[in-house]
Amino acid sequence: MRPPPIIMQVGGGIVAVLALVALLAPWIAPYPPEAVNAGMAFAPPSAEHWAGADGLGRDILSRIIHGARPSLLAALGIVAIGLGGGAILGSLAALTGGLFEQVIMRLSEIAMALPGLVIALALTAALGPSLVNLTLALGALSIPFYVRIVRGETLTLRERGFVKAARAMGAGPIWIAFRHIAPNLAPVLAVYATMGLSGAVLAASALSFVGLGAQPPMAEWGALIFDGSQVLLSEWWVAVFPGLAVAVAALGFNLLGDGLRDWLDPRSGS
Amino acid sequence: MTSTALLLEGISLTYRGRSAPALSNVSVSLEAGGSVGVVGESGSGKSSLAAVAIGFEAPQAGAVSLYGEPLASRLGRRTIAQRRAIQIVFQDPNSSLDPTWPVWRTVTEGVALQQRTGDAQLREQAELLLAEVALPPDLLDRRPHELSGGQRQRVAIARALAVDPKVLLLDEPTSALDVSVQAQVLDLLLDVQERRGLSMLLISHDLDVVRHLCTRIYVMRAGHVVESGPAEEIFAAPRQAYTQALIAAAPRIGAG
């Protein structure tokens, strides 16, 4: 295999570091995330508190480190739901055709015409604000996006010579779906999923920012930004550092996905 | 009297959403062990004919039979034995092999479909099949993008041979290849036919290739067969103006 492109190495590096941070949060965070210290309220960044402290004197860096876990898990959950649902419905639509395909595709189009974030907002509010409900709502709303990709790719693959040759040799739809379509679909979906993670991190933070996701005192990036937004002009560090974490995560997934696309493209060198 | 391997009778096919028929009342017969060529330009319906024979497209009228046994028009309604009796090699060697599969899996797909077979056994069979199409065994673990165009086309031929077909459909099998590679593949097809007693239906726009491989020729235009007969006769004395124009237009060294 060729060496992965630079942007993929950079993106992969960022994502790997974030994943490690999320996994090892309790061991690497300098303070417990919920340790209140009234004396340190709104302490600016210093050697003791690299990213400063919030209004309750909690260490912001520690809260960001602990916030990585819920934020990234929510993003993963959103993409897993979207991709899983999309792969099943999209491939079924393409392989069965007929009325089922029509219904699925029209529903997808309707769903995609709606403003996703607003609907997710309403949905989460109705289900009750929590990180799990937020993940379910955003995941369900991303299904149509993946349905369209999977169906389109499946239809193209179905016309390729190797699928036709397999049919001529007696292969049934199950063989074709799992032996030919799925392996060829996987790299394409990996790219879209990685890109999707970037959007999911942003969307999850956005909903948490408006109070529909993680509930206090849980440290989650969107919720942390909300805390800081009240005092943005005076104590900027409370909002800016969690904001940076979101931006870096989104950038990392984006670079990784971009590089992955180049890397997996069989046409680009060998 | 020689028996007929593949018979297409009175085939008419109009694709959904099109007004002009792709095939109108086309009949083609392929004798056992024979090689028949179907020539025509783009839009003549020659590739549709192969699609009907193999069951990818169901015609509105007409019948397909194999050694006198009528075949269902849809692939899904044919028995496994009937399906495996007719195999096809496509023009584009890029899309005819699964890019995620190594060569040994590709050529033994038909074997694996038939019965659960261990990988070691499949690899052994793959080696034999590669030998039959004159490819070395060190290609077994390559993927399609690591093969040349000619090698890919040989792999596609080996895959078809794996299920021991009676009829081989060749849809422009050498159009994407360099002349020297084309020559090798044409030689291979003649060898394979002789060794296995296959019947071949060659679809091509290249009159020289058809003339080289086929003893009987059908000339198609706009969904109709305009002329058919023994290859020598058609090339020596084409009766139809269209056939004459087609032969005259083909550039040939020493002509003109």
Added chain:
Amino acid sequence: MSTPLVDVEGLCVEFRSSRGWMRAVDGVSFQIGAGEILGCVGESGSGKSATASALLGLLPRRVGRIPSGAIRFGDRDLTQLDETGWLGLRGREIALVPQDPMSALNPTMRIARHLRLAQRGVDRREASARAAQSLARMGFDDPDAALRAYPFQLSGGQRQRVLLAMALLAHPKLLIADEPTTALDVTVQAEILRLIETAAHEDGMSVLFITHNLGVAWRICDRIMVMRAGQIVEAGSAHQVLSAPRADYTRALIASVPGAVPPRTRLVAQGGA
């Protein structure tokens, strides 16, 4: 030949790969006279397309380079030309008819606009009139309908004829035809070849005709050079090269064309071509 239009001397072209710079064209010399059709025959990897790219200044930047050699065109050396110089030359004095007609046309522009843009410095009404004339010459039954069409509404043969019309409207001194008929039906191919031949032999346009099809080369070329692995293995009049080839490689190439041997006999001599 007194002063050839194109005089290529010791041309080398290299492309960057993971193993460093790889030579695609290795010291090629040839000349094309005014009104002459020079065939460049070879298989994939022979360097024929790289030669054409060099003559058009279309080697991919950073990945392709000309380490040595000269391409004299009139009194200029094209290897020394910068991009501004090429812009004044390409599509005016040197035109290209590419192999793939679909990707060479802008899908959002009607044919009329393509043909108008091909004639720089001609006023709009004049350009439109010439566009219609040129399509009629290219054998379009209804040129006005074709002018109104978008590329996707035309067949492959029609698109190729539009590209040839675009190239010829600029009245280039040199036409580079890169496998212009490979994707076409034989009857359409015959028509395109006739049109190129007329432009060369009647209007004095020089042509570098790149093809892998020996029959086509025989049909249209005055002279032929046979390329293999970046070098010219044989050059001469079309008649000499194809009917009395001197190089073993040319002989093997000719022998591998079906039609040269009786039907259903081996094309590749035992021992390999």
